[in-house]
Each structure stands twice: as C-alpha cells, then as structure tokens.
Amino acid sequence: MHMPIVLEGLLSVVRQDEDANEILLYYLEGGETCAMSLACCIEGKRNDFKVTAEDNSVLWMIPMNYMDEWIQNYRSFRKYVFSSYQTRFDELLETIDSITFLNLYDRLYKYLLDKKQATKSYEINMSHEQIAQHLNTSRVVVSRLLKQLENEGKIELERNRISIL
Structure with missing residues (x-):
C-alpha cells in the first residue's frame, strides 16, 4: 500500500456505491495528498472511492512502511500529513453541507x-x-x-x- 502525493496535475476524488452512483468529494492539486488513501492504508482496508486524473498528473507514491517512521521522526512531514487530513476533512464537511443545505x-x-x-x-x-x-x-x-x-x-x-x- 502507498500514500499518494500529487506533484503536479489535478485529481478528482469520488465516492461510488455498489450501483456506480457517484458524488464528488474533493479535488487534489499539486502538493496535496488524499486523506482517504492515508486512512485506508493505515487500517489496511480497500478504499470505497475512485480517483481520476482530470489532466496530466504526476504522483509520488510513498510506501506505507516509510509512513510510520517519517511521521515519528520528521516533524515537518507529520505536520504535512495532519494538515492534509484536516483540509480534506473540512472539504468533506463542505460536501455534506452542500448536499444537505443547498438545492x-x-x-x-x-x-x-x-x-x-x-x-x-x-x-x-x-x-x-x-x-x-x-x-x-x-x-x-x-x-x-x-x-x-x-x-x-x-x-x-x-x-x-x-x-x-
């Protein structure tokens, strides 16, 4: 398992159900990572979302066996991971608000x-x-x-x- 970091390009992260119905969760741009991937990798679970390159994209795939070590030993990396997770969480709340409160x-x-x-x-x-x-x-x-x-x-x-x- 790997944690992706977008070096350049644009990705869309979409939740998909068993009937192939979709809802856009958020976009990932250069310098960003997917918190959903991180959560799935940490728990060793298969994800329930789809990631699509919206244009030509370059990703850095970090093996999960490095993640624990880097989070423990490198404060800046730990801060990046938690900041990314918070950003994605905020975007998910915005998506929920949009579905719930907007026509x-x-x-x-x-x-x-x-x-x-x-x-x-x-x-x-x-x-x-x-x-x-x-x-x-x-x-x-x-x-x-x-x-x-x-x-x-x-x-x-x-x-x-x-x-x-």
Missing part, C-alpha cells in the same frame, strides 16, 4: 465555481453526463439547470464546454 441549482453552480478554481480556468470541458455523475443526479436535470444558468448570464454553453462568466 440542486446552487450545488451545480457551486460545483462549477469549485471546478473553475481547481482547474484555474474559466472553461470547463465536461459533458452534462459527467457533471450529473459527480452530483449524483440525472443528465436531464443538469442540462435544464445549466440552461437556466446560461439564461441568467452566469455561464455560456457549448458542446462539452461551459464558460463561466
């Missing part, structure tokens, strides 16, 4: 803004189906809400491309 229109718009921030681009190259999978809803609903956002002047739609205004 789908607001969740979709927040998703687009989060994607813009993660990719550092005002253009999102994704199909409506891919977005629907990340939000655990139907393509038809996403398409309708995207059209509403376009009519309100918040985005522009093209085939497999969304421009955030």
Whole structure:
C-alpha cells in the first residue's frame, strides 16, 4: 500500500456505491495528498472511492512502511500529513453541507465555481453526463439547470464546454 502525493496535475476524488452512483468529494492539486488513501492504508482496508486524473498528473507514491517512521521522526512531514487530513476533512464537511443545505441549482453552480478554481480556468470541458455523475443526479436535470444558468448570464454553453462568466 502507498500514500499518494500529487506533484503536479489535478485529481478528482469520488465516492461510488455498489450501483456506480457517484458524488464528488474533493479535488487534489499539486502538493496535496488524499486523506482517504492515508486512512485506508493505515487500517489496511480497500478504499470505497475512485480517483481520476482530470489532466496530466504526476504522483509520488510513498510506501506505507516509510509512513510510520517519517511521521515519528520528521516533524515537518507529520505536520504535512495532519494538515492534509484536516483540509480534506473540512472539504468533506463542505460536501455534506452542500448536499444537505443547498438545492440542486446552487450545488451545480457551486460545483462549477469549485471546478473553475481547481482547474484555474474559466472553461470547463465536461459533458452534462459527467457533471450529473459527480452530483449524483440525472443528465436531464443538469442540462435544464445549466440552461437556466446560461439564461441568467452566469455561464455560456457549448458542446462539452461551459464558460463561466
């Protein structure tokens, strides 16, 4: 087992159930690690999430047998691991809040803004189906809400491309 650290690129971490329904948990950028992977490796369990490279990415895979030693002997590494874990925990709480307290229109718009921030681009190259999978809803609903956002002047739609205004 290994703990990944993203050196460059962008990864999405998605929770998937047995019926292949998905919900986006968070993004990982350069310099970040996946707390879910760390927790699974420490407990020696198989993970229940899927990680996808959103663009060309380079990872450093640290063998778990080094992790205990490095956490004990290197304060800066220990601080990095715990800080990463706290950041991911905060993002998971934000995801729970979004699912619980926001309607789908607001969740979709927040998703687009989060994607813009993660990719550092005002253009999102994704199909409506891919977005629907990340939000655990139907393509038809996403398409309708995207059209509403376009009519309100918040985005522009093209085939497999969304421009955030």
